[in-house]
Amino acid sequence: MSALAASIAAQAASRLPAVLEHCRSIVASASSSPSSPSTLVLEQQRLGAAIQAYFGCADAADDRQRRASAEAVLAGTLADLILSECRESLRAQAAPAFWAVLANTPQPDQSNSGAIATWLAKNMQAAFAVLEASIAAHETLFEAVLDFAQSIPSLSAAIRAFNVNTEAGAIVFARPLPEFAAMVEQFVTLSYWAHAVVHDDVPNDWHKRICDDVPEEAIEALQQAVGAATAAVFSVCQRRKLQHRVLMPFVLSQLDILVKAQTEAMANLFADSCHEAAGQWIDTYPAPWLRHVLGESDECDQLISYLKTQWLSQSLAALRTTELFDIIVDYPESANALSDLRALLIHPQQRAALVQTLRASFERRLLHPGANTPDILTQYISAIRALRQLDESGVILEQVCAPVREYLFGREDTIRCIVSSLVDDAESDLRDELANTNASANADSDVSDTEDATDSWNPVPLNADLTQPSSLRKTSDIISLLISIYGSKERFVDEYRALLSDRLISTLSYDIDKELRNLELLKLRFGEANMLFSEVMLRDITESKRNNTSVQERMPESVKLDFPLNVIILSRLYWPNFKTEPTPLPKPVEDFMKAYEAAFEILKPTRALHWKHSVGIVTISLDFEDGELEFSVAPAMASLIMLFERDDPWTLGELVEATESSTAVVRKRLAFWIAQRVVIESPADTFSVISKIADQGVPLQGIDADSDEEDALHNIDGEAGEEAEGDEELDVTQCFMFVSMMLTNLGSLPADRMLTMMGMYAPTMPIDDRSFRRFLSNMVADGKLATSGGEYQLVK
Amino acid sequence: MASQNTAPRRTASATATNPKLKSTASTMDGHAVTRRLQQELMQLMGAADLGISAFPQGDSLFSWIGTIKGVSGTVYEGLSYKLLLKFPSAYPFNAPTVTFETPCFHPNVDERGNICLDILKDKWSALYDVRTILLSIQSLLGEPNNESPLNGQAAGLWANQEEFKKLLLQKYNENANKK
Numbered sequence: 001m002s003a004l005a006a007s008i009a010a011q012a013a014s015r016l017p018a019v020l021e022h023c024r025s026i027v028a029s030a031s032s033s034p035s036s037p038s039t040l041v042l043e044q045q046r047l048g049a050a051i052q053a054y055f056g057c058a059d060a061a062d063d064r065q066r067r068a069s070a071e072a073v074l075a076g077t078l079a080d081l082i083l084s085e086c087r088e089s090l091r092a093q094a095a096p097a098f099w100a101v102l103a104n105t106p107q108p109d110q111s112n113s114g115a116i117a118t119w120l121a122k123n124m125q126a127a128f129a130v131l132e133a134s135i136a137a138h139e140t141l142f143e144a145v146l147d148f149a150q151s152i153p154s155l156s157a158a159i160r161a162f163n164v165n166t167e168a169g170a171i172v173f174a175r176p177l178p179e180f181a182a183m184v185e186q187f188v189t190l191s192y193w194a195h196a197v198v199h200d201d202v203p204n205d206w207h208k209r210i211c212d213d214v215p216e217e218a219i220e221a222l223q224q225a226v227g228a229a230t231a232a233v234f235s236v237c238q239r240r241k242l243q244h245r246v247l248m249p250f251v252l253s254q255l256d257i258l259v260k261a262q263t264e265a266m267a268n269l270f271a272d273s274c275h276e277a278a279g280q281w282i283d284t285y286p287a288p289w290l291r292h293v294l295g296e297s298d299e300c301d302q303l304i305s306y307l308k309t310q311w312l313s314q315s316l317a318a319l320r321t322t323e324l325f326d327i328i329v330d331y332p333e334s335a336n337a338l339s340d341l342r343a344l345l346i347h348p349q350q351r352a353a354l355v356q357t358l359r360a361s362f363e364r365r366l367l368h369p370g371a372n373t374p375d376i377l378t379q380y381i382s383a384i385r386a387l388r389q390l391d392e393s394g395v396i397l398e399q400v401c402a403p404v405r406e407y408l409f410g411r412e413d414t415i416r417c418i419v420s421s422l423v424d425d426a427e428s429d430l431r432d433e434l435a436n437t438n439a440s441a442n443a444d445s446d447v448s449d450t451e452d453a454t455d456s457w458n459p460v461p462l463n464a465d466l467t468q469p470s471s472l473r474k475t476s477d478i479i480s481l482l483i484s485i486y487g488s489k490e491r492f493v494d495e496y497r498a499l500l501s502d503r504l505i506s507t508l509s510y511d512i513d514k515e516l517r518n519l520e521l522l523k524l525r526f527g528e529a530n531m532l533f534s535e536v537m538l539r540d541i542t543e544s545k546r547n548n549t550s551v552q553e554r555m556p557e558s559v560k561l562d563f564p565l566n567v568i569i570l571s572r573l574y575w576p577n578f579k580t581e582p583t584p585l586p587k588p589v590e591d592f593m594k595a596y597e598a599a600f601e602i603l604k605p606t607r608a609l610h611w612k613h614s615v616g617i618v619t620i621s622l623d624f625e626d627g628e629l630e631f632s633v634a635p636a637m638a639s640l641i642m643l644f645e646r647d648d649p650w651t652l653g654e655l656v657e658a659t660e661s662s663t664a665v666v667r668k669r670l671a672f673w674i675a676q677r678v679v680i681e682s683p684a685d686t687f688s689v690i691s692k693i694a695d696q697g698v699p700l701q702g703i704d705a706d707s708d709e710e711d712a713l714h715n716i717d718g719e720a721g722e723e724a725e726g727d728e729e730l731d732v733t734q735c736f737m738f739v740s741m742m743l744t745n746l747g748s749l750p751a752d753r754m755l756t757m758m759g760m761y762a763p764t765m766p767i768d769d770r771s772f773r774r775f776l777s778n779m780v781a782d783g784k785l786a787t788s789g790g791e792y793q794l795v796k
Numbered sequence: 797m798a799s800q801n802t803a804p805r806r807t808a809s810a811t812a813t814n815p816k817l818k819s820t821a822s823t824m825d826g827h828a829v830t831r832r833l834q835q836e837l838m839q840l841m842g843a844a845d846l847g848i849s850a851f852p853q854g855d856s857l858f859s860w861i862g863t864i865k866g867v868s869g870t871v872y873e874g875l876s877y878k879l880l881l882k883f884p885s886a887y888p889f890n891a892p893t894v895t896f897e898t899p900c901f902h903p904n905v906d907e908r909g910n911i912c913l914d915i916l917k918d919k920w921s922a923l924y925d926v927r928t929i930l931l932s933i934q935s936l937l938g939e940p941n942n943e944s945p946l947n948g949q950a951a952g953l954w955a956n957q958e959e960f961k962k963l964l965l966q967k968y969n970e971n972a973n974k975k
Contacts (some may be wrong), residue, residue: 490827737841745851745861
């Protein structure tokens with residue numbers, strides 16, 4: 001045992017001086033330039049201590065453990081010495097040599113891209129060639145050290161982990177030139193340029209700048225120089241594993257620029273499928289370039305696939321998400337963009353972002369007073385179709401359109417718009433939809449059936465609001481969705497009735513074929529029972545046609561008029577209420593009507609005829625000195641203008657008296673004739689008719705005249721409380737009657753509560769908070785109401 | 797086998813659709829009833845000088861408070877009574893439930909305010925409305941039907957109008973003071 005130990009110690013002792021000598025020589029040869037002496041001295045001291053410890057142990061040769069540990073310390077110290085010498089050499093030699101190339105040749109002016117390109121191509125290539133040479137030299141040196149270390153196992157293990165490439169990279173690029181980052185960036189950009197120019201894909205602005213600076217014939221040479229330089233530099237980087245340290249950040253930022261440019265190029269291209277095109281683009285341009293830069297490796301393949309499936313896709317998805325509002329506007333032309341987006345929506349948070357963005361753009365671009373209700377409806381309908389394609393579960397649609405529905409609900413004319421586009425003669429989406437009888441005829445019963453179908457069941461997406469009935473989400477029937485804004489069909493049916501009444505009254509012919517067809521379609525949608533009133537209305541018209549003929553045949557010749565006067569006989573209970581206004585009629589017409597009434601009562605003894613003078617339409621022709629003008633207007637308008645036959649001019653007061661209406665009403669009617677330039681007001685409150693058409697000037701065929709014309713024909717008392725429009729004044733008597741009824745039964749109430757009650761139970765008495773409070777204080781002043789503690793009560 | 801399998805499914809779907817039909821029917825009615833009640837309310841505005849009046853109690857149109865004044869020339873002259881009218885969802889095809897809120901000493905009114913009036917029971921017709929109901933009750937005050945009394949004491953006392961009026965006023969004021 002002790003003999004063996006002694007022999008090992010002797011062996012080590014005999015060899016150690018040689019080892020030390022060898023080390024010194026290697027260190028000396030490795031550091032051709034003087035390295036920092038202090039380091040060496042320090043290392044030598046440590047080495048000396050280690051050797052002493054070793055020999056100390058060797059004396060006590062029987063203590064194997066102590067000797068082994070001393071040997072390990074010695075080997076470690078040796079390894080440290082060798083490696084620090086190597087590092088020192090790299091730091092002292094390779095790094096300065098590399099940076100010297102770049103620092104010693106002055107850089108050209110930054111504004112001249114051509115010069116920069118040339119400079120970069122030349123110097124980067126040179127610098128990396130120097131780097132390659134010095135790393136290679138160190139590699140050879142280190143291999144020699146390794147050979148020597150083979151003889152001492154613990155030493156060899158300690159220095160084997162040393163990697164010249166890694167160390168060189170770390171040391172050389174630890175303190176780069178300040179402008180190095182910019183250089184590499186430009187160099188990477190240039191390399192893509194050189195690569196892309198060959199492939200005719202030149203998205204980066206370098207191309208333009210280079211073309212500005214470099215004569216055309218030199219471009220190819222430059223491109224080749226850059227190509228060669230980049231090939232050389234990249235191969236050095238690949239061999240010495242410098243891609244990550246030197247190139248990667250700039251490669252990624254270059255890719256980022258490319259992806260952004262590519263995404264931008266795809267903006268507003270809704271008609272093509274950009275998703276596929278983007279994949280092809282990656283395969284054609286960035287992918288080969290990446291292989292060129294990074295070399296064929298798994299990492300490179302991963303980067304390319306990431307670029308395809310995530311980077312560009314997400315960028316495109318984000319673009320399409322922000323463009324979704326316009327995509328919906330363009331639908332169905334934009335169907336391809338939608339299928340792209342559908343394929344690109346991978347993450348749940350993308351859906352959430354999409355909902356948020358789209359909601360915001362709806363609110364910004366659509367849900368404001370400046371947008372027309374038909375436009376909002378059109379966009380909503382388009383959104384229903386488009387979002388259905390995007391997400392057939394309907395959750396996105398539901399979430400995005402909730403504010404739209406709410407907003408439409410709040411708009412007064414929504415129902416009118418929906419109903420009129422359902423039955424309008426002009427082609428509209430809704431009309432097609434109505435005619436499409438295959439769509440669920442009776443939406444609510446149909447939906448439950450499809451829900452039970454388990455074959456195609458898919459879970460509801462996570463962000464679905466489960467408190468909402470799924471039926472709405474599932475239904476793709478646009479009309480059902482629109483109806484569901486209001487919860488019931490009633491209001492549509494009523495509105496249709498009002499509209500139908502309007503249309504029937506304002507046609508002079510008894511032609512109702514079109515309306516009959518509409519009615520049949522609506523019956524499918526709303527059910528027969530709901531359409532009963534409208535059906536009776538149409539039957540009234542048909543019967544009126546027959547009755548009118550037979551009644552007129554029975555009338556005495558004496559009362560016959562020299563113009564046709566057709567009567568429509570309505571079943572009062574089935575028609576909406578008409579606003580009746582006193583409408584004085586010319587004597588012959590009144591006589592005719594009396595005779596008509598008599599003849600009718602003979603024909604239909606059980607029926608009574610009540611005339612609605614103000615309802616209907618009159619075609620009148622106004623004769624002027626130099627010609628005549630024809631108008632189709634409401635009877636009230638006609639009777640007003642006829643007054644001017646009798647007398648001219650009229651004052652406002654006289655007209656009010658003659659027509660037995662209020663000032664506001666007369667003014668409104670006059671406004672129509674003034675807009676038509678038939679009546680002029682001069683001076684104020686005095687009206688006269690022009691005598692020549694030539695005096696008319698250009699008739700005001702602007703918006704004003706149009707809307708007045710509509711008003712002139714629109715004489716139905718719509719349920720929405722339209723009649724209050726012209727008459728802003730509060731009807732005090734009515735209001736007091738209502739309030740006193742309320743207070744008689746309920747005792748005393750605060751003003752707010754009364755106002756709420758009025759809103760709920762007297763919708764035909766629209767009143768705003770301010771005028772109601774004024775009314776209340778008037779009543780208190782008149783001694784009709786008493787107030788105490790904020791509550792009002794009747795004075796007994 | 798086939799018929800055994802299909803038969804239950806058919807019945808299941810039939811029962812599934814039936815409640816739906818019913819519910820839509822009742823909501824449609826609900827809307828029509830609301831409209832009718834609203835119209836009646838507006839019509840009542842003109843009836844204040846007849847000594848009758850009514851108004852929805854709160855946020856529902858289906859429960860009203862009514863007020864009637866005793867007709868002059870009867871013992872009830874100068875007195876005013878509050879009533880509670882509750883409308884069924886099948887109104888006007890079913891009669892509303894009408895009870896006196898103010899205790900009313902009357903041969904045809906019991907102490908809980910129930911009224912014995914034929915038009916509120918078997919003689920009800922959809923042609924009646926709040927106005928006619930209130931007018932009928934108002935005239936019932938002056939012309940009780942002593943054949944079928946709900947309040948025996950009042951019916952017995954009716955013949956003696958002076959005594960009746962004394963007791964009536966005593967009870968009316970008692971109630972008024974209670975408040």
